[in-house]
Amino acid sequence: MNIGSLRKDDPAYPASLRKHLEEQAPGRLFFLGKADLLGHKSLGLFCSIKCPGNIILKAYDLARAMREAGIPVIGGFHTPMERECLDLLLRGAQPVVICSARGLERMRPSREVSEGIQAGRVLLVSPFGPTPRRATAELAQKRNRLVAALADSAFVTHAAPGGKTEALCRGIIAMGKPLFTIDCPDNAKLLALGAKPVTVDDVAHQWCKERSA
Structure with a gap:
């Protein structure tokens, strides 16, 4: 698989990056797969490294519901909970965009990711060239801001x-994007910030509502 790239002045470069990241938007995006997957309205997926046990099963159920509803999902899929969700999402047919916190040159995608790329439904993206060979906390933060800027709305399992x-x-929230989370006491702070509660039963409805807005 050959690595492609989009420069900031390329017409196919995501306008949302220029809008939300402004001068901090990467000058170049590197990718493996079909770059036009970036044109899909997508739901960003995030979770803190540590996730309370009472949230985990609900998160699994929501990931399955997203898959069954055909919701395009974008994320870094780096934390344990994010990786578990990715495993579930890759079993579906909906678009999945995986943003890396390091360069793509030395990446060895899993069989499931490689098959998804070949099928045209999975895209690997990185704002970094070949120099960063390992993900660092700083690079992960930059990657997460990229995901947030690319996504049309976001689902945060737990923060x-x-x-x-x-x-x-x-x-x-400052970007003006809808933020969703699981309604439980451990996410009270997120809900107080303005996150909207979402359940397995209404995730498809919420997505359709936001997509048509």
């Missing part, structure tokens, strides 16, 4: 109070 994911959620 630890005062943590980086919570700060990202504040940024998503």
Whole structure:
């Protein structure tokens, strides 16, 4: 698979990056797969590194519901909960965009990801050239801001109070994008920030509502 790229002045470069990241928008995006998947309205998926046990099963059910509803999902899929959700999403037919916190040159996609790329429903994206060979906390933050800017709305399984994911959620809300989370006491801070509660039963309805807005 050959790595492609989009420069900031390319007509196919996502306008949402210029709008939301402005001068911090990457000068170039590198990708493996069909770049036009970036044109789909997508739901960003995020979760803190540590996720309370009472949220995990609900998150699995919501990931399955997203898959069955055919909702395009974008994320870094780096934290344990995000990776578990990715495994579930890759079993579906909906578009999935995976944003890396390092260069793509030395990446070895899993069989499921490679098959998805070949089928035209999975896209690997990175704002980084070949130099960063390992993901760092700083690069992960930049990657997450990229995901937030590309997504039309976001679903946050859990954000630890005062943590980086919570700060990202504040940024998503500041961008004017809808933010969803699981309605439970552990997510009270997110709900207080303005996140909308979502359940397995209404995730498809909420997505259709936001997509048509």
